[in-house]
Amino acid sequence: MEKKELQRIHLIATGGSIMHNLALALHDKGLNVTGSDDEIFEPAKSRLSAAGLLPAQEGWFPEKLDQTIDAVILGMHARPDNPELLKAQELGLPIYSFPEFIYEQSKDKQRIVIGGSHGKTSITSIIMHVLKTIGRKFDYAVGAQIEGFNRMVKLTEDAPIIIIEGDEYLSDPIKRVPKFHLYHHHIAVISGISWDHINVFPDPEMYRDQFRIFAEMTPKAGTLIYNQDDEQVQLVAVPRNPADINYVGYGVHDHTIKNGKTILHTKKDGDIEIQLFGEHNLRNINAAKEVCKKIGVKAHDFYAALKTFKGAAKRLEKMGETDTTVIFRDFAHAPSKVKATTEAVKAQYPQRQLVAALELHTFSSLNKNFIPQYAGALDKADEAIVYFNPKTIEHKRMEMLSEDELKAAFKNPNLKVFTDSEALQQHLLNYSWQNANLLLMSSGNYNNINMEALTQAVLKA
Template identity: 50%
Template sequence: MRIHFIAIGGSAMHNLALALHQKGYIVSGSDDVIFEPSKSRLAKQGILPSQFGWFQDKIDTSLDAIILGMHAKVDNPELIKAKQLGLKIYSYPEFLYEQSKHKTRVVIGGSHGKTTITSMILHVMNYHGKPVDYMVGAQLEGFDRMVHLTEENDFIVLEGDEYLSSPIDRRPKFHLYRPNIALLSGIAWDHVNVFPTFENYLEQFRIFVNSIVKGGSITYNEEDVNVKSIVEASENSIRKLPYSTPDFFVEHGKTFLNTGEGPMPLDIFGRHNLNNLAGAKWICQNMGIDEEDFYEAITSFKGASKRLEKIGERRNTIIFKDYAHSPSKVAATTMAVKEQYPDRKLIACLELHTYSSLNAEFLKEYRGSLKEADVSAVFYIPESVKIKGLAEITKDQIGQAFQQQDINIFTNSAAFQEFLFEQDVTNSIVLFMSSGNYGGLDLNEIVNMIEIN
């Protein structure tokens, strides 16, 4: 097959392009800008566009399909040409479904924990030498790509994102996968630019549960009130399998899971991650892995990229970075670190970077999310608010939203970095939470600061 990608450079798109190239498809693509590591990875396989931009002469009837990325606009010249020629145009999730409609589809959904749970499942399957197709939202240790597609594998494991499918398909991605085996980890309002009310956001998960193939199953976090309500109210003819946080304890900075075979040490920590582990265990059992084999494999799981990732350690000081940016994720991550290291000072730093987090009305959702920190800092760039077309937000608004009088608020990276360098990090944990980069802050400099102290 000949496949052309419109907006090939994105994290998800370029990984799909690489997967199809490895599968033997003839792959081409376009984009107006491509950053690293996408650029080098595409170049290595010989499918990096020779020049950036959109070119209608790349679109002709020799193409079997177009895959349209979210980065493209509805008036994209290549998209217009593809429509004129009547070519088949897929969104990213549509094409994944086409590639997997004869497989058993395992879809992991929820506002938080999707990447971690999917990563746990893939780690366990890989550990036991059971090959599966997959799509996951982070680069995993031991895996070359975030997407892998074959003809022969029976299972495909898909991270079920609720964000939109493409510029011309406004359905959430996870509505298109029609899972045989599904999981819902939790629901916390996000993407307010697309789902303006919480009820509208909840409706997307009702649709997801009802999209599960009849006779399939939903494994769900019964500790989440919204998840429990939606799943148990569904009239879909599926099995409903609840899970909850397993019994565990922390000793000398190490988390142990209580099992029938005794305490089992883990490389991950945090109540939310133990909850994720419980969900992953049930999914793996549905895929043919027994409990004992799951535990054997999960002890060596170190976490997904950017999820409580340790980036520096010196004597009694540790630095973590985490992708947490929504209120529920920020609260869970901050609490996890404090529970793991109760005797250390926690310096928690959050960047407000997404559309939702910079929305003046949404800010109140962050109330109390940093309360477990001993020192807390919030960073945002006022220019980003303007670029997103949002109403101006002030430091006072942020302080009132978080309901913490001692919170430190910064609007430029130089002042934020100076604040960090002034901190006494003796016997401390420094936690960076962001989906951005704090205005270009070099976290390696922070690690070097700890090396000096």
């Protein structure tokens, strides 16, 4: 696919988080972009509408496809029997998954791919923030909205590098290959490996194997930057051919915590106060620093830019605070993320009580065979809460969970379990918040709880 020849592009499942951002990025390039989806939610709906890209009606319309279309991009949420996909196949149109298309558009760029079960969004966004701050040209594809960037995807002709968040989940419903296998990186990061996506990778070994393949795809003269303290990462990232590939291990950045603030210790720039915190983020900073060093960013410039980095959306995002209480929201849902995030908040504010409320929302987190992976994940919380919506379990056609099963799986007899979001809200409002913090962890929305209203109510309680 020659980039210059592309004029018309059609996206199947254009309403997805990353897909609608791709549609907007291609529209920004001046291409003729169309798309379809059977349901489009906010903020995708408003953003597509503002750009004139919102489909006239929801649903699938094979008649939208004809021989004038140069490329069809297939979103992961489309089914293999999607009517538009079948029409595209019948017409012999070029069909790409999201990662295949990103690769095709960045063949002449240096590709930096950030992989890992946790931390990849944060590492990617730190690198993006640093490069933007120092005025470097770069393209990107990241899985969250980053402050200072109005898109999650940017594709240009002149940027020499592209920073890609490399998800291990499947690329599309046809090929079913992990996304990060399709970017063909020059520089790769593996931030950590902790079994996830049980619906696709039914055992930990099969899941870890995807990272082994990713590591072994590192080309000659390429670089593999890896978390040297993660046992699972060590199994896939051990230097096999150090003469051909540059292996760079990293750990936790040297630091201290004083009065709820994290201060980095550096060799040449002295002590630097930053807005991030938590051991996992101190690893993420080192991973980002190694990438930036590899592409010619001086340490001084890296640290100067890091001072102004506030974090990615929903990654220990501060919802509100008083002198005695801080409320954080985090995307954490996998066991390793939940454990790291809970420990981070407790370590940052050791003198305060910590209430940690986790929503089980994903297929893995609601699966009885997977839930024991959460053992000990909420142990650092003074009050550990788990919420799930029974309707979500019914919708996913899964076996219902009981309170006793969850207490046993988390190995926490004091675990409080809620299945009613209003009852959860009331419980939080009745809590004594003097010298206590609240951590809300979910990839969902607690059955549409108004987070801003809850934050204000808790801070006044």
